[in-house]
Amino acid sequence: MVLQFLEIMFLADVVQYWVHRLFHQIPWLCKFHAVHHSAEVMDWMAGNRLHLVDLALTRRLIYIPSFVLGFDEFPMHAYIVFVSLHSVFIHANLGFHLGWWRHVFATPQFHHWHHGEEAVAIDKNFAVHFPFLDMIFGTFFMPGQRWPASYGVHNEAVPHSFLKQFVYPFVKTNRNDD
Numbered sequence: 001m002v003l004q005f006l007e008i009m010f011l012a013d014v015v016q017y018w019v020h021r022l023f024h025q026i027p028w029l030c031k032f033h034a035v036h037h038s039a040e041v042m043d044w045m046a047g048n049r050l051h052l053v054d055l056a057l058t059r060r061l062i063y064i065p066s067f068v069l070g071f072d073e074f075p076m077h078a079y080i081v082f083v084s085l086h087s088v089f090i091h092a093n094l095g096f097h098l099g100w101w102r103h104v105f106a107t108p109q110f111h112h113w114h115h116g117e118e119a120v121a122i123d124k125n126f127a128v129h130f131p132f133l134d135m136i137f138g139t140f141f142m143p144g145q146r147w148p149a150s151y152g153v154h155n156e157a158v159p160h161s162f163l164k165q166f167v168y169p170f171v172k173t174n175r176n177d178d
């Protein structure tokens with residue numbers, strides 16, 4: 001069960017890494033993911049700010065292959081609980097460090113840099129659980145003990161209300177950097 005859980009976690013993060021990267025690189029997908037990045041203050045709730053399309057597409061691309069590969073129900077359910085709690089953890093405003101383990105297991109500092117507004121932090125740290133995936137694919141960024149000075153989207157004007165955020169990806173808007 002433990003081995004299956006770790007296998008699901010690894011498979012999920014490889015899928016998550018690439019789906020997340022596409023959400024940053026394909027313009028029409030960017031608008032869905034911009035809702036998640038519109039949080040200007042990072043705290044434990046920030047992980048729940050997700051457009052339904054972003055959430056549904058990413059989760060389906062993880063769960064369907066896991067189901068088809070024949071993993072047991074218990075580790076699958078355990079992973080669903082784990083990923084929800086881990087999302088709270090990596091968005092939380094918790095300033096601690098795990099030594100060299102922070103290269104193995106995602107911490108708040110690792111994911112906060114994914115949300116950082118500084119140019120050096122753009123399109124970095126796509127993995128959700130395993131930072132070494134970003135090291136392998138050349139997108140790792142975690143400068144010592146430093147944390148981002150500010151958070152948010154740098155090229156999208158995402159509205160504030162829930163309904164407007166839901167509609168936002170479906171309407172044509174002018175990008176600030178065009």
Ligand SMILES: [Zn+2]
Nearest residue numbers: 020024033114
């Ligand atoms: Zn992102």
Ligand SMILES: [Zn+2]
Nearest residue numbers: 036047091111
């Ligand atoms: Zn996030």
